Structures are given as C-alpha cells and as structure tokens.
Amino acid sequence: MENIIHFEDYQVGQARKTPGRTVTEADIVFHAGHSGDFYPHHVDCEFCKTQPFGQRIAHGTLTFLFAVGLQANFGRVAGHVEGYHRLRFIKPVFIGDTLTARLTVLQKNSDGGSEGTVTEKCETINQKDDLVFVMEQTLRVRRRERENSGPSKHPGRKG
Amino acid sequence: MENIIHFEDYQVGQARKTPGRTVTEADIVFHAGHSGDFYPHHVDCEFCKTQPFGQRIAHGTLTFLFAVGLQANFGRVAGHVEGYHRLRFIKPVFIGDTLTARLTVLQKNSDGGSEGTVTEKCETINQKDDLVFVMEQTLRVRRRERENSGPSKHPGRKG
Amino acid sequence: MENIIHFEDYQVGQARKTPGRTVTEADIVFHAGHSGDFYPHHVDCEFCKTQPFGQRIAHGTLTFLFAVGLQANFGRVAGHVEGYHRLRFIKPVFIGDTLTARLTVLQKNSDGGSEGTVTEKCETINQKDDLVFVMEQTLRVRRRERENSGPSKHPGRKG
C-alpha cells in the first residue's frame, strides 16, 4: 500500500499540495539548537520587539526544511534530489503560521535510461495563502518499468 | 567583544573557513524527526546495506543546515540572507564525517544606501578535504558607518 | 534512600497516584518527530480548526507514554512489564492538560518462586478529573527476601 512515485507519474504543469504543518515555538528552539544559529531574530523576544517584524521569526532554513520535509510525508519518490535552486525568502514566517508546499512540475527530461530528471517549482504558502518562500528542485527519478529488472545501478543520494 | 560583520568587512576574492562539526548518528535521528523525512536512506541500516553507499547517509538538508549553521558560530553578520542558489550535493555525507564551510566573496554591490548586497560561494568540505556540497548565498548587509545614525529602516529578515 | 518496590509491597485493591505532568506543545512536536507520526491532528492548527475538537490533540501514544513515564518517576519497580492490555483512549488530550496516572492493584499471583505477577489498572486523568485513557499492565516483580540471595537469574526486561 506504500505510495512510490516514479518518473512516469510526473506530468508537466501538474500541481499538488502537501499536508500542512504549523511552525511552533518549539520548532524554532529545536532549529536553533540543531543548526547552532542563535541569532536574536529567533531566540530573543526583547530584541525582536525593537525590530519592524516585532516578534520572533522562523529561521529561513527552517522554512526550507519544512518545505522539503512536508514532501516526504506525501509519498516516497523513487529517486533523489540533485539540487535546489533560486531559494528566495519572500515574507517572514512567525510562530503559529501553518505552512504548506505547492509543487508544480516545470520540466521532465529523459535520455532513455532507467532514470529521468524532473524539475519542480516549490512554493511555500502560509494559512493566509501568502507566498513566504519559493524555490526550484531538480530530482533524478527512476522509471517504473525498470524497477523489476535488477538492482538500480545509480540509486544515488536523496536530498 | 562580540564580532559583528559589516558590508565594509567583505572583500571580493577573500576566503575564510568556519570551525568544523562532526555529523553524528544523533544529528541524523534528530533531523529526521525535525523535518519529518524518514526515508530509509537515513534511518534504516538494513536497507542501506543493499545500496551502493552501504551505510546511512545524512539528509541533503542536514548538510545544508550545517553549512549555514557553522557560519552563525563565526561572527554575526549585520544583515540577512536574501537567497541561496545552485545548491548541489556532490558526495554523500556519512556518520562521522566532519564538515567545514569555506566561504569566498564573489561579488559585492551597493547602491549607496545603508545596505549592500554580498554574494558568496559556500563550499562544504569533509575531513578528507572532499567537496561534498556547494552553493551560493546572497546577503543584504548593513554598512558600519550607518549603524549609529538611528535605527535601521530595513533590518529585514535573516536566513 | 532510593525507593525500590517489591512484590510484597503490592496489595490487591490498593491505589496510588503518580505526580502530574502537563502536556505541552513542545511535547507534541517532539512526539511527532520521535515517532514519525505527523498526522494533521497533531501538527496542523488550520486543519484542526475544521474538526470537531477544534484544536491540536496529543497523539494517543503520547498519552500512553506519559502514563508509563510518570510511574518511573515514582519509585523503581524491581521487575519488568510483561504486557499492556485493553488500551482505550476515552477523551482527547489537549495542549495544557495536566495528566496523572492512578494505579490500582487488581491481582497478584505467585508460584512461590523469586518473582510474582502483578496486574494493575492504570487510569490516566486530566486536571478536571476526567478519565482520558485507561489500560491494564502486567508486571513481573521480584520478592524482597530473594534480593540478597545472589544475583537474580531472571532479571528480564523492563517495559
């Protein structure tokens, strides 16, 4: 019953949306400790009151991580991430915001081998439908028909 | 005695290296739980034995996070990250690898205002001096001379 | 001064109550990441607003874990858990609820050896004295008098 996504499952122009996840204070505290980034923008309420945004904001890397992680809850891609591109932080993300990633297939290419390349736009939106973060991601994904013809020679990495 | 890095402190071509940090099993377990990405490449030793890399590998997002977090331990930039670009995962990162980020200033631009834009290459290397991950980062950084002339009007976000 | 509970210390019908512990947002975030269960009932505030319970609820496994963990803060049982039975989730547990476990000895049996079997009802109640979770637990517990007659031959597992 597990949902494995193969190269054939991607259609250019097709869009889908991940489940949502609320950014909590605990996530920001964890993220500071996990990354080692204790900038006062994330961990010092008093400093934040003196800033235009007025309250603690999520690390940009946390927003990125949620955008990627939400996809992993979605169905397993038979492949790996080759790269992320043009990451842009559009609006601040606050404690209590709920993020969802909207994925649109921009391009798919295949040289006829057992894998192909898929490029997707990943737009992260909050509960007000504001775009807070956008990037593109390039995946190497295996074809379904080659799955049963022996172990993949290039299972590669996964992002 | 805190070390604040301003626009004037960046010189094109200048390179510096962050301290190192070892990727532990605990980091990968933590990262899976923080991101929600439990792909077997990261959490299932038995699956990994059947793969070419033969052992668990770090999430690409973990390598990225360490590359960014190591910079935060380094001195505080008077500004924020506008974007990351061309993230490429070159080699797998294993448990026990020690990562360091090597930063090189590629470009700096200023329109004469209180801030300027700095573009850096960020190369993440392991203990064997192998390049495992590379990206570019664009920062908006305040000038030192404007620091004392009242509160910044655009303190903006921080990545 | 450590408090070790032996087979002789249990009396059928005897009841006791553990200290309390408040379920926090951080506990739910941890629990999602520890278990890998990111169902929107636990991590998506916007989804929860569309549901009858109206807000995030604790994982059933979190309530169970607190019920067991609170007992471990209580005094150490000279034995191990053989099994848990008839776990029933009666009412939802919300962020801010304070849980306490009420234990009642239902049965104790001994075949005359160095250990006996104890069955307890474990009722978990919140700050309004509502029963939120109930189960039974079966323990194998060593007798006190056998403690000093050499190392236990069957120290067994502990739940």
Place this chain on the structure above:
Amino acid sequence: MENIIHFEDYQVGQARKTPGRTVTEADIVFHAGHSGDFYPHHVDCEFCKTQPFGQRIAHGTLTFLFAVGLQANFGRVAGHVEGYHRLRFIKPVFIGDTLTARLTVLQKNSDGGSEGTVTEKCETINQKDDLVFVMEQTLRVRRRERENSGPSKHPGRKG
C-alpha cells in the same frame, strides 16, 4: 498523490509490511528524556553489563512507538485508533536493531454507517526476522463513498 486508506481498502487476511527503522542510541536517550523513564536498563551501560542481556535495551514503550510510527509513514488512514490490545514484549530490542511492523487484517465490521471497525494484528520484527513485539489494534475507518458527502460528523480521535 497522497495515499489515503479507507475502510474499503482493508481485506481480511491481507498482510503488508511497513518500511524499516533502526533503533539508535540517540532514540533511547531521547525516549528516556521524553518519557521520564531513566531506568538503568536503558541508560546505564555498567549496570547492563551485570545483567543477562549484557547491554542497554530499548524501552518497551519505544518499541511500541516505532511500531505505531512506522505505520504513519505508510499512507494515511482515514480514521483513528480506538484501542491497542494484548501488547506483549517477546524479545529484547538492542541498539542497532532494525524494526519493521507486519500488519495483518484480522476482522472488519460495519453497521452500515459512514465508518467501520478494523482489527489488525501488528507484529514487530527485527533484522533477523525475530518477532520482538506483538499487539492488536482496533481502528475506526471512514468509507470512501461517504468522503464527498459533507464533513464527517465523527472524525474522532487518532491514536
């Protein structure tokens, strides 16, 4: 593309297996801190050397949690857990063991309403195919055909 499992998807006798997950030292440390259970069986190597199992063992509650959590990575059940039954810890689980849950549908019942009850056996096995933990779980699961006929009146809890 998200995989939602409805009442109609269950067939009595049908079996499936979750992905695997390796129990790490970090998981046990985390579990002790999350539950508050610091029994020496889990956190004291020197004590464990004096015991028949000779090394630290996973908390029974950790094994249970992995068994439940692995199912959440699998596809989302349109329903909630009503109860767990007859939890039995068969063999100790050690650091480095990789656990998988094998689910078998034992029974399904429906009173003709929008939901039905499903009972499954959940067997947790390690990398040597040893059964380490077994239980039964009872789920309330919505029918697919009723999904589009307005918001569910009893979305209930989720375990």
Place this chain on the structure above:
Amino acid sequence: MENIIHFEDYQVGQARKTPGRTVTEADIVFHAGHSGDFYPHHVDCEFCKTQPFGQRIAHGTLTFLFAVGLQANFGRVAGHVEGYHRLRFIKPVFIGDTLTARLTVLQKNSDGGSEGTVTEKCETINQKDDLVFVMEQTLRVRRRERENSGPSKHPGRKG
C-alpha cells in the same frame, strides 16, 4: 509510595549514591544545541584528534547537569537548592563514561522554623571510580512535622 526526603532524613556524615547514567554522543549533541555551546572540543572529532585528550569531551555543564539530574531520580527533596559552590572539573568525561553522584551530608542547620539548611558534598565519579567533578550544594529543606500544618508559606524555588 513516593519517596519524599525531609530535613529530618539527613544525618551529618551520611553518604548515599545515585543510580548511574552513561554519557552518550547523543547527550553531547543535545547539550551543544540546548546550551548553544558548539566549541570544537565537543562537536569536532578532527580538532579533538589534535588535542591531548584525543577525542570529544563532555561539556563541563553536562557533567554538572547529570550530577544534579541523577539526584532527581532518587527521591524528591521537600525543598529547593539555594546554591552550588566550588564546582571543580577534575578529569575529562568521555563518550561512554558512566557517571554516578555520591552525596555526603556535611552540615545541617536549623533556626527552629519549618525549614532547615543542608549542605552536601556531591562527588561525581566515573565507571573506573575516578573522581571527575566535585561540588557542594546548599538546600533549604522542610521538616516533616510541619508538612501537615497547612500550606508552606515559603516553598521557594527548586534548583
């Protein structure tokens, strides 16, 4: 059955030992993230190889924290810590070391009120019985006989 320790329970010269706890790599990773202390002595294996101790060492604050935390697993003191004194880090603590705290009552004073002051030496030893850390701690502890005469007026803080 909970074990509450009162002023009357302390005897000058009396010694007791807490359960043990093994310092794991995960504990050090957590501690770095919790405290924000990412000195290479704790998180950079390659740096540590160039140092006389040759491997990662636990933060001094981690050793202190374990010494205090192990006491909390022991029985609850009816009081709070007023201060810690003369903390001295005698030997490095490595990953895999198992720590135990040995407590000796040095002094107890009472002005006849509902509380008294207790001073204890706390010696932290590893599995080779080497003293790795030593300190003194001063507690304010309630008398047992006053427990039932209404709510304490000065329950104070707890360390």
Place this chain on the structure above:
Amino acid sequence: MENIIHFEDYQVGQARKTPGRTVTEADIVFHAGHSGDFYPHHVDCEFCKTQPFGQRIAHGTLTFLFAVGLQANFGRVAGHVEGYHRLRFIKPVFIGDTLTARLTVLQKNSDGGSEGTVTEKCETINQKDDLVFVMEQTLRVRRRERENSGPSKHPGRKG
C-alpha cells in the same frame, strides 16, 4: 574573522554583556528530559498554581546553562573553565523571561607561563533588569603571543 579571546584581552574591571535568549516552555521541557529532573515545579501547571510563584519556573540548572551558553555565542575563549563558584539563584525565572549575562573581570593572574587565570563575575539578568542568578567563574586562558610557538602543552578542558 573568528573572534578568539586571549589572556591579554581581559582587563580587570572591564564589563561586557552577552546577547539575550528567551526561556521558552520548550526549553524547560527539553531541560527536564535532558537532566531527568521532572519536579512538578517545572512540568506540572496544576501543582504550580498552588504555589506562591503561581506558574512553572525554569530549573536553576537551566538558568546556569543559559548563562554559560550565551558566553559561547560571543567569541571563543582560548582556554577552559576551571571552576564555577558561589552560584546563587536570586529570583525565579519564568517562561517568557529573556536572560542576558553580564560579565565583569574581577582578577587576572599569571605566573609568566603560556596561560593565565581569569576570574569573572557572571550576573544573569532578565528583561526587567532584575538579577536572577549570580556566580563567579575561573578560566585558564592562553596568551596570544604563545599561540604560534607550537602546540599548547596544556590545552586542558573547556567547561
């Protein structure tokens, strides 16, 4: 560009202040789990309502840890902590309080070797400028001029 603090950089009477950090509910939950200290003063809201302080308070060890950790975000000391002294918890620390450490050099001594001893007062204050915790710390710090004359013979531990 990393900021390394040497023996020569300390001046008796000189004071400096670390960045701030807000104590969150997540920090207290994490601290309970990391230390094993689940006293109800920290984890049981209902108990706390019956106490004079009326709400959960931070562990004293958490306040101490933040005071030490904030210094590590500040610039790296070329040395290690020999000891902490006269730790006194002056006022309770609540969820939402923002802590900063104020360091004043009390004394510096050198026997002419490659290292010297520095004693500092560390005062931890909250956002209302109330002193909540005070201690002294003794550091062994290397001289700058000796840095390049070969590997340090006594790099010692770090607190």
